[in-house]
Amino acid sequence: MGRLVILGGGESGIGTALLGKEKGYDVFVSDKGKIKEKYKQVLIHNEIEWEEEKHSEGKILNADVVMKSPGIPDKVPLVKQIRDKGILVVSEIEFASKFTQATIVGITGSNGKTTTASLAHHILKQELNVGLAGNIGDSFAKQVLEEGFENYVLEISSFQLDDIVDFKPHIGVITNITPDHLDRYDYQFEKYIASKFRIAMNQTKDDYLIYDADDEVIVNYLENNPVQSTLLPFSLTKQVENGAYLDDNKIIITINTNQIIMPTTNLTLEGKHNVKNAMAASTVSHLLRIRKQTIRESLESFQGVEHRLEQVLKINKVQYINDSKATNVNATYYALESMDAPTVWIVGGEDKGNNYEELFSFVNEKVKAIICLGVDNDKLMKTFGGMVDFIIETQFMSEAVKIAYKLTEAGDNVLLSPACASFDLFESYEDRGRQFKDAVRNL
Template sequence: MQKDANVSNKKIVILGAGESGVGAAILAKEVGYKAIFVSDSGKISDKYRKKLDAHQIEFESGGHTESKILDADEMMKSPGIPEENFLVVKIRANNIPVISEIEFAYRYKGDSKIVGITGSNGKTTTTSLIYRMFELAGLDVALVGNIGFSIAEQVALTPKEYYVAEISSFQLDDIVTFRPDVALLLNITPDHLDRYDHKFENYVEAKFKIAENQIATDYFVYNEDDPVITERLKTFPLKSIPLPFSMNKEIKKGAFIKDDQMTLNSTSENVSMSIYEFALKGKHNQYNTMAAGIASQVMGIRKEKIRDAIKTFNSLEHRMEPVATVRGVEFINDSKATNLNSVWFALESMQQPTILILGGIDKGNDYSLLLDDVKAKVKAIVCLGLDNSKIHAAFDGQVPNEIIDTDNMIDCVNKAFALAESGDAVLLSPACSSFDLFKSYEDRGTQFKDAVKLL
């Protein structure tokens, strides 16, 4: 990686020593910042300590040295740190520029192309499916971003011609020049409103930042059936080429599904394919598949490779992941469903009577949005959380069985299994974050799978 003369006399401070923070620190070292300082208020994992030591990067953990931090010329903060954080407030007051990791990586990505995917739901699945299409096409590609791999570290150490990046609203909050060649906006439903002053319009604006720097030769792939997106597009100053996808109408340029047949027509090489050939099942995955197909088409991937990827793509861990069938009862791990819209999509795809596991840290959920599907498909609800009062308020008397409370996974799975009969499904799709009882949604999903194996 070439050194950048513009930063040879600058100090960058990085708040947070997780995947994005350590990746940014490595990139800063590679491009030649005069000084780099990484600060984390908690414990830094051994994996990241070793990386920082290997690259001779100064860091601290278990607290912040304000004098060192406020001496920065530039600040990169990890996406999980909110604006209300006392240090961020001081940094802003000192007029220190704050950027995100994707903004930092974008500066040094060279001629590489970026496909950026955002939305309230389906980001990980769509990002992974696009990556699979690129892989099958033999492209020099990396899977990066919110999916768990630092784009900055990739750019620094093993640069690629293409980056397929899952991007959260938090990562978009601090961009300045970041511009994906292809931007995908899958859907927008209320989520993370605690980070946006509890104003949905602020969250919508954050999502649309993925397209704000695009130019006339870029592509904007979006869900034509999402009323929030289509309403905002009426006034959004879009400069890139719009490519919508829809199940409600035929699209002249983009993608649509009609009579169970998907058509991708964003280029001259049309792709036509039955939805029954899709490896990923469910209406939500039909949307994800259309979006991925458009992105791959405009990047020049041949239709044979697109079709192959759609037919063979395996479902992701913790996202409608089949676990096992025990005495005729199917167990499905959808632990990644941390908001209501994800649960709605999960229930839409269920074909058998369902015991639904809900609960965790509520993010302001209005459970009435699930009521029709719960009445139609759910025979019992097992709560898994420390405070299940809102779930009881919404669904007591709405399902055939009494709602059961649990506070550990073994008990939860055993009680769900006791309520099930052969031909039923037990679905872990919590609608809440996991941090009351678990380290992460991955930990919650893994414990679910381990508990099922004990039955």
């Protein structure tokens, strides 16, 4: 089959290595950092060659195909060298999709993709044999190797879409597009938008693209860059002929005159953005012929996603909420929008060129104190300093939570919704969220 070199020994890298080995490739895994012990053991057990804390060019530039971790930017000199040699560079989803005949639902977007993917999987698994992968859970490649599901719901980032060639989901979903990760796209929003739309790049009229018709960025892009796919928009504000819309607290989904109506009154997820996530997931389910009763019951039983507006504990009548997954301003917008009590807001981390303006009205209306939790908090202090009575900075989660505890009174909320990446102080947004929950439990 040839030589497969994998850059990055994380979940997607190890999964790809196992699948590649099974399919007869000569596999080599190279990680510039340290490989986690559990992954190392898998490589050793499967006799796959690997290296860590370096990239040996001699062992990499003789590849036939390179699978690079989505975390590695194209600007890295090694990646440029690989491309200059004409070696094919692919993402895990591109590589693994070659080895499965399954029906694929691919979900992308700046926000809401994890919730939409988890919710779609929660509904589909009631009646179908279906896996959940991509940016979430076990690696897609590993599941293709070990599980062989007939259907997959994949949460897909723009970075993974940047390295597809033939990948084609039968059903694509774009939840929304707001400025995020612009540091990876030369600070050009257009490039980031085009990257998201790669989800429909290989689709034909027999495939479907589900998207938010209230999102001007998506609508304008589609007008100027038509796709082949059959379009199924969803909207909270206008009626749509084919797709989903909201009418008097009911979701109405129509696909080729086949209509289903779902009440939203018992949705477990709160907030307008979650009605949209429910519309997208229900449209997917309707397309895959899941019974209306199953969809309705699943929407009512879905428990949400960890680190996404997750209610942690109530202490002295103060609600602590973990929204660590809010790694951009738009996600924090949803969080603050859904606050219905005076809020102490914990924000900060690695800023990706954020513009905080859209948050101003919520901060003025709902936020009583701000705790900046980052290595560099200058921008936050300058931006919000004049808007609240208390603005404090810290580099420790335990301290942030203790300060919040002191600043609250009965009926308040404490919200961790950072609007930034976590890598300045934490391993990941999950690590940040868990530290927050531990600190709350230790109060």
